Amino acid sequence: MSDRTRSGAGGAHAADAPRDARGDVARDETARLIAADKVNGTAVYDRAGERLGTVYDVMIDKVSGKVAYAVMSFGGFLGIGERYHPLPWSVLDCDTALGGYVVDLDRRRLEGAPSYAANEDIDWNDRAWGQRVSDYYGTRPYWDAA
Amino acid sequence: MSDRTRSGAGGAHAADAPRDARGDVARDETARLIAADKVNGTAVYDRAGERLGTVYDVMIDKVSGKVAYAVMSFGGFLGIGERYHPLPWSVLDCDTALGGYVVDLDRRRLEGAPSYAANEDIDWNDRAWGQRVSDYYGTRPYWDAA
Numbered sequence: 001m002s003d004r005t006r007s008g009a010g011g012a013h014a015a016d017a018p019r020d021a022r023g024d025v026a027r028d029e030t031a032r033l034i035a036a037d038k039v040n041g042t043a044v045y046d047r048a049g050e051r052l053g054t055v056y057d058v059m060i061d062k063v064s065g066k067v068a069y070a071v072m073s074f075g076g077f078l079g080i081g082e083r084y085h086p087l088p089w090s091v092l093d094c095d096t097a098l099g100g101y102v103v104d105l106d107r108r109r110l111e112g113a114p115s116y117a118a119n120e121d122i123d124w125n126d127r128a129w130g131q132r133v134s135d136y137y138g139t140r141p142y143w144d145a146a
Numbered sequence: 147m148s149d150r151t152r153s154g155a156g157g158a159h160a161a162d163a164p165r166d167a168r169g170d171v172a173r174d175e176t177a178r179l180i181a182a183d184k185v186n187g188t189a190v191y192d193r194a195g196e197r198l199g200t201v202y203d204v205m206i207d208k209v210s211g212k213v214a215y216a217v218m219s220f221g222g223f224l225g226i227g228e229r230y231h232p233l234p235w236s237v238l239d240c241d242t243a244l245g246g247y248v249v250d251l252d253r254r255r256l257e258g259a260p261s262y263a264a265n266e267d268i269d270w271n272d273r274a275w276g277q278r279v280s281d282y283y284g285t286r287p288y289w290d291a292a
Contacts (some may be wrong), residue, residue, distance in 0.1 A: 032289070033214055033270045036182035036204040058182040058206070065213045065235045067206055068179055089211045124179045143178070 034094075043100035044072050044092070052110060055101070056084055059124070061142050068142035069133070070101075074110055083115040088139040113137075180240075189246035190218050190238070198256060201247070202230055205270070207288050214288035215279070216247075220256055229261040234285040259283075 042055045053074035061068040069086035076082030092101040105113075114133045116122045123129065127143070134141040188201045199220035207214040215232035222228030238247040251259075260279045262268045269275065273289070280287040 031271055032208055033205045034208055035217075036206055037186060039206065040183060058204075059179045060182055060185065060204070060213055062178055062180055062240065067211050067213070071181075094208065125177055 039070065043098075044087075045095070045098055045100055045102050046106045047102060047104060048106075049098065050107070051100075052103070052105070052107060053085075058089075059086065064142070064145065066142065066145065074115070083117055085110060085113050085115045086133050088134060088137050088142070090139055091137050185216065189244075190233075191241070191244055191246055191248050192252045193248060193250060194252075195244065196253070197246075198249070198251070198253060199231075204235075205232065210288070210291065212288065212291065220261070229263055231256060231259050231261045232279050234280060234283050234288070236285055237283050 036058050039055050039058050044052045044055060046052055053072045056071045056073040058067055059069040059071060060066070067089040070089055070092055072085045072087055073082050074085050087103065091103050091105070093103070095102045113136050114129065127141070130141050130143070182204050185201050185204055190198045190201060192198055199218045202217045202219040204213055205215040205217060206212070213235040216235055216238055218231045218233055219228050220231050233249065237249050237251070239249070241248045259282050260275065273287075276287050276289070
């Protein structure tokens with residue numbers, strides 16, 4: 001993930017700015033480190049600034065110690081019809097002006113992406129499924145990353 | 147972090163077993179992937195099985211996409227006097243029988259480790275402090291990891 005700051009946005013935060021219930025930015029985020037607890041619940045936008053969803057959770061690869069996916073909740077209404085999309089961590093850009101993450105994907109492209117429903121059991125060990133995710137986003141699978 | 151399963155514990159979980167409010171183990175943890183939301187709140191034990199604290203949060207290095215630290219809350223009573231200890235991710239072993247993490251540290255050693263109080267501002271960008279953490283645990287600093 002990379003950081004970028006958009007000029008001209010006046011530092012205004014979107015309504016879905018990252019939660020900071022502890023009121024302690026110093027502890028939660030720095031130039032380089034970010035708390036997982038702060039990533040979760042953060043809004044995800046497309047390049048046009050349209051809100052696509054929020055980060056539901058972060059999946060950590062125990063072997064490499066790397067973040068494999070940010071799982072984004074997407075679509076639905078009041079939780080009904082909502083689906084979870086694992087996004088390779090590398091496709092998320094941090095946008096401090098928007099107060100969230102930006103992905104180079106639009107709603108239409110996300111609708112065709114590998115996803116699962118809230119009540120669906122998913123086998124995270126299924127390499128074929130993991131490969132499908134990385135193929136979709138043009139990244140290397142987390143188990144094959146440098 | 148590595149996994150290990152202790153034999154003879156009968157699969158019983160400690161009282162502080164990882165929370166699984168969603169009741170969906172398949173989504174939260176697999177042999178290789180674990181949800182950050184599940185790491186947070188998980189108990190940390192020493193080698194003797196004494197409970198040292200719980201994981202308060204996970205700090206992710208945005209540059210490498212790696213987990214830099216699991217921040218453990220330690221000591222205190224009802225939150226008073228509690229301190230936060232950043233532990234390099236690599237010092238935590240997952241113990242499925244205990245239902246938590248095991249570290250090769252005892253209470254005494256932790257008391258001397260780099261830590262900060264709940265109301266203390268900490269500069270995560272301070273490389274000298276980061277170096278002190280990695281030196282204490284004999285690991286490489288997160289920004290220097292392979």
